[in-house]
Amino acid sequence: MTKSAFLFVLLLFSVRAFGQTDTIFSNNEKIPCIVKEIKESSVVYVHPGEELLNSIYKNAVQKIVFKNGRVQVFAEATSFNAVKGVDDYEKVTVTAVESEVKGLFKVGDVSAKAVGTTELSNQERVKNRAYRKLKMVAAMMGANAVYLTNQRTEGNKIGYFSSSSAETNLTGVAYTNRLPDFNAFKELLDRHKGKMTQVLEVSLGGSSTEYAKFKTNKPFTIENLTGENGLIVIDDKYRVVGFDQQGFNVYYRNKSKWFNVRVDFGE
Structure with a gap:
């Protein structure tokens, strides 16, 4: 067999082998594989020719194209909105459930603080301002999700010698489901x-x-x-x-x- 004929046969075999696999489309790559199981929060698969089980969080999977042609789209990945700039801050998702950011890419820590202007400030409005700021910072960082790790809220305090306004402090971790290439x-x-x-x-x-x-x-x-x-x-x-x-x-x-x-x- 000539060298060119051998390369042609090898290429044909590779194409056929690829066609006999499933393909996971994650947020940043395509994974030719054999899907073994789709769990509540992850997809279990093996690479062609291997037996070692691998897993990927469903938050990171856009879709799976199975070898029979069937396509399964995952709502977990598509539920995150595209945030193109700070003006899109309202599209940022804030969650206190850690599993909801599994598989996303961490871009940094984030924090926000809001304080009432007077001792009679509405506590709920102060808290809402803190959440708005948290989303603004996240959007500036290129994130579209925040995992909230701590929230501290204090109400108005009115005393004879000293008083303080309502205050909310938030801390969390900013994530995105897609990073620039x-x-x-x-x-x-x-x-x-x-x-x-x-x-x-x-x-x-x-x-x-x-x-x-x-x-x-x-x-x-x-x-x-x-x-x-x-x-x-x-x-x-x-x-x-x-x-x-x-x-x-x-x-x-x-x-x-x-x-x-x-x-x-x-x-």
Whole structure:
């Protein structure tokens, strides 16, 4: 058998073998496999030619295409809304159930605080402001889900010598069901060799419950680009939270203030 004929037979065998497997479409990859079991919170599978059982959380599975052609879509993955920027903060899901974020990608810790303006402030409104801020911070970080780890709420205190307003403190962990692709982002940068310009800055202070937007016109440069644990980091400071053909958004924190910056590609 000639070398070319051998390669053709090998390719044909590979194609047939792939067609005889199931395919799991996760949030960031395709997994050719044999699905063994679909449990309440996970999918159990084996790689072709192996016996070792693997599992993946259903939150991370968009769909399974079985070898017979049947397609099963998972509501767990599609229940998370796309958050393209801070204006989409209301789409962020906040949960106190840890299993609901299993399989998602952690992007960082998040916190929020709201205090009433007077000793007669409505406690429920103060709590709602804290939740709004928590979602805003998460959206600036590129997250669409928050696992709430702690909530501390105190009511108004009125005393003869001292008084205090209602207060709510929230802490949690921000997650996303889909991270920006490092290789795709790097290819996009390679295609745009021209100047980059910071055109918009969104900021949210630690004591504020509303974010501020400012148009800018500053040059933006990249000296170092790294990708670790699925996170794209620029110059050890900025984390890429999303990109398109026109530019990208980065997140960073400076002390008690959060920032989300839009950078556009030049001509």
